[in-house]
Amino acid sequence: MATPIIETDNLHLFYGQKEALKGINLSFQEKGISALIGPSGCGKSTFLRSLNRMNDLIDGVTITGNVLFKDQNIYAPGEDIVALRKQVGMVFQQPNPFPFSIYENVVYGLRLAGVRDKQVLDEAVENSLKQAAIWDEVKDDLHKNALALSGGQQQRICIARVLAVSPDVLLLDEPTSALDPVSSHVIEETLLKLRYDYTIIMVTHNLQQASRIADRTAFFLQGELIEVNDTKTMFMEPARQETQDYISGRFG
Ligand SMILES: Nc1ncnc2c1ncn2[C@@H]1O[C@H](COP(=O)(O)OP(=O)(O)OP(=O)(O)O)[C@@H](O)[C@H]1O
Secondary structure, three states, X not given: XXXXXXXXXXXXXXXXXXXXXXXXXXXXXXXXXXXEEOOOOOOHHHHHHHOOOHHHHOOOEEEEEEEEEOOEEOOOOOOOHHHHHHHEEEEOOOOOOOOOEXXXXXXXXXXXXXXXXXXXXXXXXXHHHHHOOOHHHHOOOOOOEHXXXXXXXXXXXXXXXXXXXXXXXXXXXXXXXXXXHHXXXXXXXXXXXXXOOOEEEEEOOOHHHHHHHOOEEEEEEOOEEEEEEEHHHHHHOOOOHHHHHHHOXXXX
């Protein structure tokens, strides 16, 4: 099998004394969608956030084990976190556009990286908004405040903002749970197109969503990875009783 793009090796994470991740070994091949599922508090978001060092911001966090991105340990001393987060971008549950224009939201990371050429910025805006499937809706309003858009449109602007800096990996933490069903459907369709160009790792509470769009699914329970498999097998023939109980709605 090809080398994974991201791989965790015996990853433990403690919030103070509480062990939220208990030795997770999980690898992700390039491209496609992986879903992380499991009941509330099982460590899905913690795991996702550990893949681009978002937990480093929290006081009292201790992490042991390795996270390899393209074979490099992202927790190694001297690792460039800004560069890492460009390559491994994140979209959150609540759409969080900046209170600027649509255009300025999308070029934010490029401006931070020192890009000044208007043509380069314009092209990045058009390409990213097209990939996030929102270009047609906003192309005549690029200088409108992004906060004036609907929640679903704001979430697609957030996806475009991440795509503009050309990441390899997109991390999404329940990207549709704050949205109505129509907007959620549009985001799912968008992810199904992006899966050909990006490695997408998504936390979802919505088992139907996982079964609709994920190629692979990983089931977490109480800080442990219980099972990972291609999505169809996971839902049709789970290997573990805990997985069976969860997907048949016995808990969670
Ligand atoms: N900042 C924090 N400080 C202390 N404990 C935390 C923190 N964030 C999460 N935890 C704890 O770590 C455990 C895992 O939480 P996490 O948010 O990763 O779970 P989750 O599976 O994503 O849950 P949910 O589906 O409810 O979002 C929980 O017991 C939670 O209370």
